[in-house]
């Protein structure tokens with residue numbers, strides 16, 4: 001059985017509490033011989049600053065680079081608000097994204113039937129929802145040059161942002177979307193605004209060409225980004241994988257996340273380039289939420305976003321698709337039984353703690369493996 005190397009960066013605030021629940025599950029799977037995980041732990045964010053005066057140490061960067069997947073909880077908090085800019089907690093996260101060239105951001109929106117009433121939409125629209133937004137993360141208008149504000153000298157100023165995409169950037173994000181679709185329901189919706197943007201024209205062209213050459217077996221459709229925003233709240237269950245640029249992806253993934261309820265439920269992944277020699281893809285898995293300093297250390301945090309991020313690592317880095325399905329089924333099972341942490345309590349009689357939720361998910365998983 002191959003060894004799966006996991007580099008865990010608990011970070012700050014509720015980070016250590018929620019990552020402990022993932023380690024519980026990984027250790028169980030290793031002990032039972034179901035899958036083998038080798039866990040190393042490092043420091044990032046405020047935790048790294050307190051220990052070494054940096055946002056992440058060179059040693060931890062090297063260990064992160066050697067791992068098959070990096071699992072990061074969250075960084076930051078009021079304690080570090082005044083530390084120097086280049087060693088602020090977020091710098092650790094940015095360094096990981098930049099050094100490992102993590103250009104594909106994956107944000108699933110899964111609506112567990114038991115929580116469908118917590119959605120901003122009607123239950124029938126979201127019950128059983130399972131879509132994945134693949135957002136280009138390192139290009140587009142957030143990084144394109146020129147990017148400036150010019151003083152026109154007549155009391156007016158002019159602000160310029162530039163959307164730039166090269167063929168290779170579109171092709172590599174498209175390839176990830178098609179590959180992921182093959183592991184899901186085999187459908188990709190590509191989104192841009194080719195009606196008003198040149199980058200949209202090229203985006204569409206490159207995706208169509210890539211589809212023809214490498215992924216003719218995957219269903220491909222195109223939707224303009226504004227129309228897609230509408231469809232996301234009108235009939236979200238029509239989607240499997242959505243692939244789009246940095247700007248549209250930023251907005252659409254935030255819209256999609258609210259179809260499913262609490263911040264404590266949302267996992268994410270960021271994937272980078274494949275290593276030319278090993279074919280291994282760098283990957284960072286993290287919950288969408290932050291370090292939640294308001295509830296840190298109280299056992300109140302919902303570990304599901306973090307456990308779900310581990311589930312994504314099983315699926316996308318370790319090729320353990322069946323196990324990932326079982327873990328998701330275990331989460332659904334716990335929710336079906338009415339078990340809730342405080343953030344998703346709703347009308348439940350009482351809330352359970354972080355570790356009780358982790359234990360309950362582990363028990364459900366045990367019954368399935």
Ligand code: NAI
Pocket residue numbers: 014073074075076077078093263264265288289290291292293294295300301302303305343
């Ligand atoms: P946050 O996501 O940490 O918290 C927002 C609200 O949601 C809080 O009331 C919190 O208690 C609640 N919440 C978040 N995760 C939860 C969970 N797993 N279970 C139950 N409740 C949960 O965002 P906020 O408060 O804006 O930021 C707090 C700190 O986290 C800041 O220092 C911020 O910079 C940092 N942050 C870090 C991120 C990262 O590392 N990727 C992302 C967002 C914020």
Ligand code: MG
Pocket residue numbers: 250251254
């Ligand atoms: Mg955003």
